[in-house]
Amino acid sequence: MKLSHLSETLIGSEIVKLGGEIRDRIRKGEHIYNFTVGDFNPQIFPIPKELEDEIVEAYRQRFTNYPPGEGSLELREAVSRFAKDYQGLEYNTDEILIASGGRPLIYALFRAICDKGDKVIYAVPSWNNNHYVHFVEGKHVVVEAKAENNFMPTADDLRPHISNAVFIALCSPQNPTGTTFRKEELERICAMVVEENKRRTDTEKKLYVMFDQMYWQLTYDGIQHYDPVTLNPEMRPYTIYIDAISKAFASTGVRVGWSLGPAAILNKMKAILSHVGAWAPMAEQKALTRFLANKPAIDAYLVHFRSELEERLRRIYEGFVQLKEQGYSVEAVAPEAAIYLTIKIDLVGKKTANGDELKTQSDVTSYLLQEASLAVVPFYAFGAAKTSPWYRLSVGTCKKEEIDEMLQKLGTALMQLR
Ligand SMILES: Cc1ncc(COP(=O)(O)O)c(C=O)c1O
Known part of the structure; x- marks a missing residue:
């Protein structure tokens, strides 16, 4: 089928694609900390009443x-x-x-x-x-x-x-x-x-x-x-x-x-x-x-919304700082705004418990998903190099009660690497 040059060369959004794959796995019963989408869970973050x-x-x-x-x-x-x-x-x-x-x-x-x-x-x-x-x-x-x-x-x-x-x-x-x-x-x-x-x-x-x-x-x-x-x-x-x-x-x-x-x-x-x-x-x-x-409704909404988002961003950021202090190859940029945290997970060259080497950043992304049930978007989905160890973590769907267990699971997954 011959279609327009534009439609044949247009690349779909990498983030939407990744989000779709993860939703599929969740539907099949896997529990995943899905921090990929730049969207909100309306049960957690409803629109203003x-x-x-x-x-x-x-x-x-x-x-x-x-x-x-x-x-x-x-x-x-x-x-x-x-x-x-x-x-x-x-x-x-x-x-x-x-x-x-x-x-x-x-x-x-x-x-x-x-x-x-x-x-x-x-x-x-x-x-x-x-x-x-x-x-x-x-x-x-x-x-x-x-x-x-x-x-x-x-x-x-x-x-x-x-x-x-x-x-x-x-x-x-x-x-x-x-x-x-x-x-x-x-x-x-x-x-x-x-x-x-x-x-x-x-x-x-x-x-x-x-x-x-x-x-x-x-x-x-x-x-x-x-x-x-x-x-x-x-x-x-x-x-x-x-x-x-x-x-x-x-x-x-x-x-x-x-x-x-x-x-x-x-x-x-x-x-x-x-x-x-x-x-x-x-x-x-x-x-x-x-x-x-x-104005009162706008102001009240924003005060609450901002504080809920900031709490999540800050707690996850602090978790990453602690993991770094424990000697793991992770990092995070202090949260400033929006619903995103920039994190670095630099594990290429490490070996898993089975002896498999994480050869590429894409292996690292899969390892995080498999072992820590953590889904985040690599910066290469935003045009950075495929080898970039940086990721976007979105808190728009983050449940506060899951933050500690997610960080713990990530810590365990990092500990298993040699
Ligand atoms: C920086 C930025 N601009 C624009 C948009 C598009 O927003 P809308 O959903 O209003 O089309 C997004 C959505 O992710 C965004 O992150």
């Missing part, structure tokens, strides 16, 4: 027709107030585009800016940028982020690549690392982008920045979220924000997201999405409009 009630009510009131392509005016007004109140960002309703979550906005943004062969810069490990660049047949300019920078790209990492590039994909707090930009580093990146754009003539395409801040409400322990336009107002013409309720309100299946950015770009994204039809459902738009006006 007030939002749930508003959605049910909106369907009862029959808000079931097509929404306007750019999102309902009242929701864009609510998002405008929300961005101002919570982040100090001032965007008018014509500088806000609503869609069914972050993904369609990212897709439309790549489509609106990048032509075939255009240089797109993104760091690895990072979430799905490789796939979006593939969609637009862009030229992948991949920057390897370093462990010493908590796997966040730096201005120095990006600088050698920016001449002729049209797009930089940034994400903070970052999936998969759960780490964030420091103020000074993001300032340096912004200054570099502004300078590069001043250098370009009006007939040249500018250098745009996608700033994906899906997790920005979820920061811990004094970590502050910074964004390009707040740090450097000259970034405004070149910055397009991606945001949604998917992660901040555990609402991955509810499907409402928004972009903030220059009206001319958002209009093109809207035109692209009008053919895809990836609008947020009318009832959900109605419900979110009402929910975003309920």
